[in-house]
Amino acid sequence: MKNKFLLLALGLMTLSTYAQQDLFNEPALVSPEINPDNTVTFRVKAPLAQTVSVSGSLDGEHAFAPISYEMEKGDKGIWTFTTPELPSELYRYHFSIDSVRTVDPSNPYAIRDVSNLSNIFLVEGGKADMYKVQDVPHGTVAYRWYDSPGNDKKRRMAVYTPAGYEKTTDAYPVLYLLHGVGGDEEAWLGSGRAAQILDNLIAQGKAEPMIVVMTNGNVYQEASPGNGSSGFPKITFMLPNTMDGKFEETFVDAMKFIKENYRTKDTKASRAIAGLSMGGFHTANIALNYPNTFDYIGLFSSALGVPRNGVTSPMYENKDEKLRQQMENGYELYWMAIGEDDMDMILRGNESFRNQMDEMGMEYEYVETDGGHTWNNWRDYLVIFAQRLFK
Amino acid sequence: MKNKFLLLALGLMTLSTYAQQDLFNEPALVSPEINPDNTVTFRVKAPLAQTVSVSGSLDGEHAFAPISYEMEKGDKGIWTFTTPELPSELYRYHFSIDSVRTVDPSNPYAIRDVSNLSNIFLVEGGKADMYKVQDVPHGTVAYRWYDSPGNDKKRRMAVYTPAGYEKTTDAYPVLYLLHGVGGDEEAWLGSGRAAQILDNLIAQGKAEPMIVVMTNGNVYQEASPGNGSSGFPKITFMLPNTMDGKFEETFVDAMKFIKENYRTKDTKASRAIAGLSMGGFHTANIALNYPNTFDYIGLFSSALGVPRNGVTSPMYENKDEKLRQQMENGYELYWMAIGEDDMDMILRGNESFRNQMDEMGMEYEYVETDGGHTWNNWRDYLVIFAQRLFK
Numbered sequence: 001m002k003n004k005f006l007l008l009a010l011g012l013m014t015l016s017t018y019a020q021q022d023l024f025n026e027p028a029l030v031s032p033e034i035n036p037d038n039t040v041t042f043r044v045k046a047p048l049a050q051t052v053s054v055s056g057s058l059d060g061e062h063a064f065a066p067i068s069y070e071m072e073k074g075d076k077g078i079w080t081f082t083t084p085e086l087p088s089e090l091y092r093y094h095f096s097i098d099s100v101r102t103v104d105p106s107n108p109y110a111i112r113d114v115s116n117l118s119n120i121f122l123v124e125g126g127k128a129d130m131y132k133v134q135d136v137p138h139g140t141v142a143y144r145w146y147d148s149p150g151n152d153k154k155r156r157m158a159v160y161t162p163a164g165y166e167k168t169t170d171a172y173p174v175l176y177l178l179h180g181v182g183g184d185e186e187a188w189l190g191s192g193r194a195a196q197i198l199d200n201l202i203a204q205g206k207a208e209p210m211i212v213v214m215t216n217g218n219v220y221q222e223a224s225p226g227n228g229s230s231g232f233p234k235i236t237f238m239l240p241n242t243m244d245g246k247f248e249e250t251f252v253d254a255m256k257f258i259k260e261n262y263r264t265k266d267t268k269a270s271r272a273i274a275g276l277s278m279g280g281f282h283t284a285n286i287a288l289n290y291p292n293t294f295d296y297i298g299l300f301s302s303a304l305g306v307p308r309n310g311v312t313s314p315m316y317e318n319k320d321e322k323l324r325q326q327m328e329n330g331y332e333l334y335w336m337a338i339g340e341d342d343m344d345m346i347l348r349g350n351e352s353f354r355n356q357m358d359e360m361g362m363e364y365e366y367v368e369t370d371g372g373h374t375w376n377n378w379r380d381y382l383v384i385f386a387q388r389l390f391k
Numbered sequence: 392m393k394n395k396f397l398l399l400a401l402g403l404m405t406l407s408t409y410a411q412q413d414l415f416n417e418p419a420l421v422s423p424e425i426n427p428d429n430t431v432t433f434r435v436k437a438p439l440a441q442t443v444s445v446s447g448s449l450d451g452e453h454a455f456a457p458i459s460y461e462m463e464k465g466d467k468g469i470w471t472f473t474t475p476e477l478p479s480e481l482y483r484y485h486f487s488i489d490s491v492r493t494v495d496p497s498n499p500y501a502i503r504d505v506s507n508l509s510n511i512f513l514v515e516g517g518k519a520d521m522y523k524v525q526d527v528p529h530g531t532v533a534y535r536w537y538d539s540p541g542n543d544k545k546r547r548m549a550v551y552t553p554a555g556y557e558k559t560t561d562a563y564p565v566l567y568l569l570h571g572v573g574g575d576e577e578a579w580l581g582s583g584r585a586a587q588i589l590d591n592l593i594a595q596g597k598a599e600p601m602i603v604v605m606t607n608g609n610v611y612q613e614a615s616p617g618n619g620s621s622g623f624p625k626i627t628f629m630l631p632n633t634m635d636g637k638f639e640e641t642f643v644d645a646m647k648f649i650k651e652n653y654r655t656k657d658t659k660a661s662r663a664i665a666g667l668s669m670g671g672f673h674t675a676n677i678a679l680n681y682p683n684t685f686d687y688i689g690l691f692s693s694a695l696g697v698p699r700n701g702v703t704s705p706m707y708e709n710k711d712e713k714l715r716q717q718m719e720n721g722y723e724l725y726w727m728a729i730g731e732d733d734m735d736m737i738l739r740g741n742e743s744f745r746n747q748m749d750e751m752g753m754e755y756e757y758v759e760t761d762g763g764h765t766w767n768n769w770r771d772y773l774v775i776f777a778q779r780l781f782k
Contacts, residue, residue, distance in 0.1 A: 047490065098489065144531050228524055
């Protein structure tokens with residue numbers, strides 16, 4: 001009777017793409033398989049393929065030239081590859097089958113970065129435990145729409161409220177957390193694991209309960225793909241109006257919405273802003289143009305030093321003067337982190353900014369880590385930065 | 392300078408998997424391309440492949456045997472296929488390249504159903520306009536965690552609150568909306584486009600503003616893949632405890648959470664429950680076992696008639712008696728819909744249930760539509776059912 005039951009269960013699937021004989025003749029592939037020694041085995045069935053490889057962040061997430069590992073063909077057209085022992089981390093990977101990029105058909109969890117889908121897995125027992133859903137109180141993630149008159153559209157943001165927010169009448173501090181090129185309001189929740197990181201840090205008493213606001217930095221969009229009125233658009237590498245001052249200028253719309261819709265501690269001491277890459281560039285400029293607004297500023301691999309020829313915006317004018325004003329106004333923490341293997345342009349841009357601050361006698365903290373322009377680093381930076389806030 | 396700018400933008404990508412020369416030597420593929428006559432062209436580059444096909448819901452979403460369309464190989468290893476004119480609908484599709492299932496690398500929007508990812512596109516100008524994000528006030532979607540002592544775990548649900556909820560002190564009616572086998576708390580929002588449907592119906596004055604609660608019907612899970620403490624699990628066709636009464640029995644935990652955390656009109660007249668397939672089965676049983684709780688019951692392609700050998704639960708006992716009690720208690724609407732091409736087992740199960748109701752003189756409405764056990768139908772059913780509620 002068991003087979004009959006399975007068959008019926010199968011019958012209820014909305015999109016049965018497995019032929020039934022496949023299901024019953026062979027066990028489903030397990031991929032990835034995290035072995036007891038923290039090596040990881042990948043498997044994919046591709047009987048007609050000439051070459052199959054797996055790549056992603058397996059060797060430490062190189063942003064620009066991920067190493068591809070050739071997989072080996074075995075019985076029944078199943079290709080396999082087993083990694084060396086992997087340190088605890090959240091990993092992403094994909095297959096290339098005869099040079100076509102594809103997700104792992106055996107792994108149901110994939111996330112999008114720019115226009116690419118990658119599968120995800122997690123090796124526990126170390127730092128990645130911070131990215132896991134643990135048995136702790138969980139905050140709420142809400143997708144909210146707000147009016148952005150400055151962009152003449154409604155826009156979507158993600159808002160994390162900490163566990164207990166709904167049960168108290170307390171006011172909370174706010175961290176604005178900005179994504180990079182190719183991301184959107186979902187990036188810090190997907191690749192960034194921000195909700196899990198905050199849940200875990202707060203439960204361990206390492207971070208203050210806070211609201212985390214994740215905007216969409218592409219003002220050309222209302223929302224992430226599928227969630228805006230433009231439907232399911234092609235993602236381009238650099239959307240219009242992405243680094244031309246419009247986001248910074250209209251950030252006031254997002255802040256106004258948060259103030260009016262959440263119980264926030266409405267003081268400079270209770271406001272932080274941080275961003276990665278393009279979002280770090282946005283962060284630096286918002287901090288300059290919204291004087292006396294943020295006591296905590298975090299630049300994660302900030303895209304300083306990126307030439308923006310012909311771009312003009314009031315947001316980008318009189319920067320020296322604004323920076324001096326920011327110094328004079330004061331703040332609790334100006335925190336910059338970057339990976340030593342980041343792009344030269346970015347490293348130089350950050351160095352030049354630090355030099356300017358040094359010459360002015362403007363205080364900051366600077367952390368240089370291993371690795372490059374990667375989510376591995378940005379998750380680390382959030383873990384560190386969040387613990388420094390509102391104390 | 393433009394090229395330099397683009398190159399820099401590219402440099403900021405976190406996972407550049409395109410070789411730069413590809414980017415600059417050839418234009419990116421557009422796929423899918425919705426042509427002015429509502430034919431749709433798919434393109435994928437697979438120079439080494441022997442056969443490439445596209446399938447999905449292009450021919451009307453057959454649940455069990457989607458038709459595959461062979462694609463034709465052209466210049467530079469790019470395969471193409473153009474459909475006939477397609478009616479307005481939300482479509483899903485995937486490619487098979489030398490018999491390996493893959494998403495479309497040119498389409499950033501994909502959603503998971505069971506363990507398979509499919510790409511999505513929408514043909515406007517008809518019924519699918521109801522699934523679009525229109526320029527109307529948008530509700531909020533929140534992912535909430537609630538205690539489920541009956542399952543000895545925390546569990547995650549999605550809650551849609553209509554536009555304006557946060558700005559009023561009004562109480563709202565509640566629709567509980569349940570998914571099918573292989574789905575989770577995200578299914579009605581992804582494949583089902585429930586948030587867009589409700590936004591649009593409410594804005595057009597066709598549906599009452601309501602809260603929509605989307606639970607996860609797999610009590611074995613805390614949450615969808617990646618969002619629960621089991622991490623990134625393999626999805627099996629039938630998880631343990633999926634149709635054994637445990638979900639129905641512990642549904643009280645979800646209702647208690649909603650009552651305590653939302654401004655609800657806490658009356659039978661302001662509660663509805665509906666579900667598709669397995670969720671329709673859950674719905675029928677919850678309506679039986681929570682007497683005098685729901686004035687509106689919707690069974691969408693309900694998985695009645697599915698034998699569950701050896702399954703015992705207080706939820707499934709004394710069904711005739713409970714049904715008679717439900718009839719005597721009364722209700723506003725018992726609505727059943729099913730596609731004429733659904734599985735025989737399901738069609739027979741529903742017919743048998745209707746016969747029983749007829750014999751008892753129990754009122755219901757029955758709608759038989761084209762098509763089968765598909766999201767195309769379930770979106771239609773939600774559009775119809777939501778307009779009938781709370782009036």
